[in-house]
Amino acid sequence: MSNGDIFVxxxxxxxxxxxxxxxxxxxxxxxxxxxxxxxxxxxAFGWGFGVLAGAYxxxxxxxxQLNPAVTIGIAVDTGKWGKVWxxxxxxxxxxxxxxxxxxxxxxxxxQANVPDPESGEEPTPTLGIFSTIPEIRNPVAxxxxxxxxxxxxxxxxxxxxLTKGLGESGVTVLIxxxxxxxxxxxxxxxxxxxxxxxxxxxxxxxxxxLPIPHKGTxxxxxxxxxxxxxxxxxxxxxxxxxxxx
Amino acid sequence: MSNGDIFVxxxxxxxxxxxxxxxxxxxxxxxxxxxxxxxxxxxAFGWGFGVLAGAYxxxxxxxxQLNPAVTIGIAVDTGKWGKVWxxxxxxxxxxxxxxxxxxxxxxxxxQANVPDPESGEEPTPTLGIFSTIPEIRNPVAxxxxxxxxxxxxxxxxxxxxLTKGLGESGVTVLIxxxxxxxxxxxxxxxxxxxxxxxxxxxxxxxxxxLPIPHKGTxxxxxxxxxxxxxxxxxxxxxxxxxxxx
Amino acid sequence: MSNGDIFVxxxxxxxxxxxxxxxxxxxxxxxxxxxxxxxxxxxAFGWGFGVLAGAYxxxxxxxxQLNPAVTIGIAVDTGKWGKVWxxxxxxxxxxxxxxxxxxxxxxxxxQANVPDPESGEEPTPTLGIFSTIPEIRNPVAxxxxxxxxxxxxxxxxxxxxLTKGLGESGVTVLIxxxxxxxxxxxxxxxxxxxxxxxxxxxxxxxxxxLPIPHKGTxxxxxxxxxxxxxxxxxxxxxxxxxxxx
Amino acid sequence: MSNGDIFVxxxxxxxxxxxxxxxxxxxxxxxxxxxxxxxxxxxAFGWGFGVLAGAYxxxxxxxxQLNPAVTIGIAVDTGKWGKVWxxxxxxxxxxxxxxxxxxxxxxxxxQANVPDPESGEEPTPTLGIFSTIPEIRNPVAxxxxxxxxxxxxxxxxxxxxLTKGLGESGVTVLIxxxxxxxxxxxxxxxxxxxxxxxxxxxxxxxxxxLPIPHKGTxxxxxxxxxxxxxxxxxxxxxxxxxxxx
Numbered sequence: 012m013s014n015g016d017i018f019v020x021x022x023x024x025x026x027x028x029x030x031x032x033x034x035x036x037x038x039x040x041x042x043x044x045x046x047x048x049x050x051x052x053x054x055a056f057g058w059g060f061g062v063l064a065g066a067y068x069x070x071x072x073x074x075x076q077l078n079p080a081v082t083i084g085i086a087v088d089t090g091k092w093g094k095v096w097x098x099x100x101x102x103x104x105x106x107x108x109x110x111x112x113x114x115x116x117x118x119x120x121x122q123a124n125v126p127d128p129e130s131g132e133e134p135t136p137t138l139g140i141f142s143t144i145p146e147i148r149n150p151v152a153x154x155x156x157x158x159x160x161x162x163x164x165x166x167x168x169x170x171x172x173l174t175k176g177l178g179e180s181g182v183t184v185l186i187x188x189x190x191x192x193x194x195x196x197x198x199x200x201x202x203x204x205x206x207x208x209x210x211x212x213x214x215x216x217x218x219x220x221l222p223i224p225h226k227g228t229x230x231x232x233x234x235x236x237x238x239x240x241x242x243x244x245x246x247x248x249x250x251x252x253x254x255x256x
Numbered sequence: 257m258s259n260g261d262i263f264v265x266x267x268x269x270x271x272x273x274x275x276x277x278x279x280x281x282x283x284x285x286x287x288x289x290x291x292x293x294x295x296x297x298x299x300a301f302g303w304g305f306g307v308l309a310g311a312y313x314x315x316x317x318x319x320x321q322l323n324p325a326v327t328i329g330i331a332v333d334t335g336k337w338g339k340v341w342x343x344x345x346x347x348x349x350x351x352x353x354x355x356x357x358x359x360x361x362x363x364x365x366x367q368a369n370v371p372d373p374e375s376g377e378e379p380t381p382t383l384g385i386f387s388t389i390p391e392i393r394n395p396v397a398x399x400x401x402x403x404x405x406x407x408x409x410x411x412x413x414x415x416x417x418l419t420k421g422l423g424e425s426g427v428t429v430l431i432x433x434x435x436x437x438x439x440x441x442x443x444x445x446x447x448x449x450x451x452x453x454x455x456x457x458x459x460x461x462x463x464x465x466l467p468i469p470h471k472g473t474x475x476x477x478x479x480x481x482x483x484x485x486x487x488x489x490x491x492x493x494x495x496x497x498x499x500x501x
Numbered sequence: 502m503s504n505g506d507i508f509v510x511x512x513x514x515x516x517x518x519x520x521x522x523x524x525x526x527x528x529x530x531x532x533x534x535x536x537x538x539x540x541x542x543x544x545a546f547g548w549g550f551g552v553l554a555g556a557y558x559x560x561x562x563x564x565x566q567l568n569p570a571v572t573i574g575i576a577v578d579t580g581k582w583g584k585v586w587x588x589x590x591x592x593x594x595x596x597x598x599x600x601x602x603x604x605x606x607x608x609x610x611x612q613a614n615v616p617d618p619e620s621g622e623e624p625t626p627t628l629g630i631f632s633t634i635p636e637i638r639n640p641v642a643x644x645x646x647x648x649x650x651x652x653x654x655x656x657x658x659x660x661x662x663l664t665k666g667l668g669e670s671g672v673t674v675l676i677x678x679x680x681x682x683x684x685x686x687x688x689x690x691x692x693x694x695x696x697x698x699x700x701x702x703x704x705x706x707x708x709x710x711l712p713i714p715h716k717g718t719x720x721x722x723x724x725x726x727x728x729x730x731x732x733x734x735x736x737x738x739x740x741x742x743x744x745x746x
Numbered sequence: 747m748s749n750g751d752i753f754v755x756x757x758x759x760x761x762x763x764x765x766x767x768x769x770x771x772x773x774x775x776x777x778x779x780x781x782x783x784x785x786x787x788x789x790a791f792g793w794g795f796g797v798l799a800g801a802y803x804x805x806x807x808x809x810x811q812l813n814p815a816v817t818i819g820i821a822v823d824t825g826k827w828g829k830v831w832x833x834x835x836x837x838x839x840x841x842x843x844x845x846x847x848x849x850x851x852x853x854x855x856x857q858a859n860v861p862d863p864e865s866g867e868e869p870t871p872t873l874g875i876f877s878t879i880p881e882i883r884n885p886v887a888x889x890x891x892x893x894x895x896x897x898x899x900x901x902x903x904x905x906x907x908l909t910k911g912l913g914e915s916g917v918t919v920l921i922x923x924x925x926x927x928x929x930x931x932x933x934x935x936x937x938x939x940x941x942x943x944x945x946x947x948x949x950x951x952x953x954x955x956l957p958i959p960h961k962g963t964x965x966x967x968x969x970x971x972x973x974x975x976x977x978x979x980x981x982x983x984x985x986x987x988x989x990x991x
Contacts, residue, residue, distance in 0.1 A: 019500050023411075030408060034442035038296075043391045044445030049296035051773075051784035052791070053441050056297070060438025064412050067431065071418035071501065116404050116443055119390075119397035145854075146778045152854035159851050163765060166758075167799050173806035174916050181419055182427055182917055185434070186802065189920070193795025196788050197769035198851055200779030255754050256806065264745050268656075275653060279687035283541075288636045289690030294541035298686050301542070305683025309657050312676065316663035316746065361649050361688055364635075364642035426664050427672055430679070509990050513901075520898060524932035528786075533881045534935030539786035543931050546787070550928025554902050557921065561908035561991060606894050606933055609880075609887035672917055675924070 014097045017073040021101025022108065024069025025077045025209065029109025030116070031061025033214055036140040037113060041120040042127070055199065059192030066184045075184065077102060078207040080245030084165040087249025099209070106213025110141055113214075114221055121223045136227035141214035143203035143237050144230065153202050153233075154240045160198040161206045161244025162251070164190065169252040205237030212238055259342045262318040266346025267353065269314025270322045270454065274354025275361070276306025278459055281385040282358060286365040287372070300440030308433035315429065322347060323452040325490030329410040332494025344454070351458025355386055359466055366468045381472035386459035388448035388482050389475065398447050398478075399485045405443040406451045406489025407496070409435065414497040450482030457483055504587045507563040511591025512598065514559025515567045515699065519599025520606070521551025523704055526630040527603060531610040532617070545689065549682030556674045565674065567592060568697040570735030574655040577739025589699070596703025600631055604711055611713045626717035631704035633693035633727050634720065643692050643723075644730045650688040651696045651734025652741070654680065659742040695727030702728055749832045752808040756836025757843065759804025760812045760944065764844025766796025768949055769851060771875040776855040777862070790930030798923035805919065812837060813942040815980030819900040822984025834944070841948025845876055848949075849956055856958045871962035876949035878938035878972050879965065888937050888968075889975045895933040896941045896979025897986065899925065904987040940972030947973055
């Protein structure tokens with residue numbers, strides 16, 4: 012795969028991933044959305060099918076990694092680091108593009124994020140649509156959560172390729188997407204499961220600059236945890252895989 | 257594929273798609289339905305599995321496109337426009353047939369759509385069962401939502417065929433149906449995700465003529481947006497695919 | 502396939518189908534169940550994955566039809582009626598066996614189906630766990646609902662075999678099970694979607710004889726509709742398939 | 747497969763299974779979780795996708811059995827008992843490891859399991875996150891529930907391998923995971939569906955020793971039922987399979 016194909020694939024794929032992922036958070040959170048308050052199951056399947064959409068689309072160009080934790084995990088396992096930078100660059104650009112697209116899809120909803128003229132209800136804080144916020148703020152515990160959840164993502168992905176018949180059947184991405192649904196359902200409770208540094212950092216940058224009324228804080232004090240945690244988790248998964256398989 | 261097979265396939269497939277899609281909206285909306293008020297997750301999976309049912313059924317006859325945005329996207333990509341008219345004709349007839357079938361399945365429920373004799377509760381407006389209604393009425397924003405959501409449908413569909421092993425394994429339609437679930441969950445909040453011109457226009461025509469008590473407006477002022485938006489989105493997806501892949 | 506294998510396969514497979522299907526209705530309905538009041542999405546996926554469990558198990562022995570409407574639809578299409586009786590016999594025995602197994606799984610819950618000692622809350626009517634009950638009692642409308650819903654089940658099943666690569670990939674049953682989830686979500690609102698004569702009749706017989714306290718009526722006046730409707734729908738699907746494909 | 751590979755595979759796979767399964771129970775139960783009170787559908791899909799994650803990961807090393815009931819069922823069917831001890835040992839160690847990992851993921855939530863400082867609300871009993879608790883305590887009925895539910899798990903698993911094309915397509919584990927979702931939805935109401943002795947016993951041991959505030963009882967009086975029931979069910983499934991297939 013050429014550097015150009017990898018870059019374009021990761022940009023498009025990660026943009027689609029974030030469009031679906033930030034999109035479902037907007038859908039469930041914003042007051043004037045048909046899916047408002049539709050619950051955690053909607054969040055988890057929305058992110059999972061974002062992986063499905065993004066990774067299948069990117070697959071022919073770049074393999075569809077869409078996540079630095081996955082890219083690092085593969086590099087630790089294979090020892091091939093030469094293309095890592097182009098993957099990460101594409102993922103970062105794509106994540107920011109996806110956040111902007113989500114803003115455009117929910118433009119009228121964001122513009123209406125003002126105190127409710129009838130009930131006086133407060134506008135919704137909007138950072139949770141773009142980036143993760145811990146339920147209990149505890150750096151060590153939050154970091155542990157992100158590390159373990161990322162190992163639970165990357166170790167299975169590394170192992171899938173070994174399963175007889177799976178690599179050639181084209182259903183691997185489907186299974187990865189359901190794995191992501193499962194991580195959301197099971198391990199997303201404490202921190203909102205970044206498990207992907209650019210999924211959190213790119214949209215946080217975009218959130219900082221978007222002209223959303225009453226958007227609330229971009230919470231840069233927490234921003235390092237959903238970057239460091241998944242990077243450590245991805246590398247750890249590569250090491251475990253190398254040792255065990 | 258002969259024109260006859262294409263027409264019959266698209267009629268049957270689109271009718272099944274709309275039967276499931278309008279059906280799930282009836283199921284969740286109407287007062288005397290066992291699934292009333294069962295939430296957005298039911299809506300999104302109902303439409304997605306309607307794609308599964310309709311597209312697998314139509315596949316042997318017409319390939320199961322069921323959506324002018326998909327047909328246009330393929331035509332823009334391949335430059336082959338000769339069969340487009342027969343696809344669109346079949347989709348349009350099928351969408352109207354599906355809307356009538358939904359009316360028949362929920363006949364007793366529609367007939368009971370009168371003020372509740374006990375509580376005096378108002379009857380349900382019924383257009384939302386057949387066609388889309390924006391949550392906030394804003395033509396530019398609504399159009400942008402439909403265009404981006406349709407690109408998020410058609411671009412992955414165009415790319416799926418390139419994935420190693422996917423084209424031959426028969427699971428492509430399954431993946432497309434889960435993609436549609438994801439679009440519903442993530443991008444359906446603002447406009448109810450038409451992402452298919454005949455899915456909206458055909459049932460709207462049927463709604464205009466059906467003898468449903470207290471059926472409410474057919475809202476023809478909005479009708480052009482869920483037609484133009486998906487057509488633009490489908491063509492745009494074809495252009496992006498041509499440029500990037 | 503020998504008659505013995507067909508009979509054993511259909512008994513086991515239909516018993517598993519009903520165990521899951523009646524089971525999920527018990528899970529959502531009964532007061533002392535962990536899944537009580539968990540909603541329509543649980544019902545629809547429970548029945549769908551019952552098809553998955555039952556049909557995959559029966560597949561090596563009998564092909565896993567588990568439904569007279571499917572058996573009749575195939576017979577109308579192929580003109581081969583010689584084995585139909587053994588399929589139907591196995592399905593009927595299996596459906597009754599599955600209903601008894603569900604009773605055993607929820608034995609303590611059924612025994613506790615008495616007025617709540619604390620709140621005085623009334624016990625739950627139990628027929629809805631075993632058989633279908635229309636939301637609005639209207640024989641013509643109920644029959645139309647069951648016929649159309651059964652066509653929407655059997656016509657896709659007949660067509661699936663034609664899809665390139667699907668017949669050999671082993672995922673057909675998975676897709677049929679998701680189709681059944683979709684029918685439940687979209688078309689189950691008016692009558693509770695029997696779409697299978699033995700699924701309704703067998704458990705209704707068992708309900709008539711089980712020693713459940715406060716079990717309520719077995720509603721034999723309605724029992725012919727979920728038998729006749731699916732049989733007509735299955736035959737109709739066979740005719741449409743013959744004409745169109 | 748070497749004993750070492752089997753042991754490592756079952757440890758890793760079962761740890762992942764329990765991490766997802768206990769994790770989703772923590773997610774839905776604990777007060778400071780984003781998924782709190784998100785319902786039975788989340789529980790059932792969380793456990794099912796835990797099977798998906800764990801079994802695919804373990805598959806290349808040990809085949810991914812992860813459950814003594816499955817291991818016993820296969821041994822009864824094939825008559826090969828030589829490797830059973832190493833499977834069971836790995837599953838037991840893995841289940842305890844998974845429970846500890848879940849504790850770490852939800853560390854801040856467990857530490858905050860104290861009377862709510864604002865409302866005075868009582869802390870949550872935590873055993874249900876780790877092990878099963880019957881809704882109605884009735885040893886015979888609880889045992890029958892676990893036996894039948896385990897047969898409904900193991901008999902289909904034994905039969906799946908016979909389905910044409912399924913064994914080689916790599917989707918078997920996906921189907922098993924949806925089967926487990928179905929068992930949860932349909933048969934989990936009375937006892938919380940252990941259907942796996944180590945899934946219940948390992949985490950119960952861990953729960954006994956973990957320093958969780960207000961953790962409540964580990965309920966050792968019930969502990970034998972989710973061990974004996976699944977073992978009997980697994981053996982029974984092996985016998986039925988031998989007789990019928």
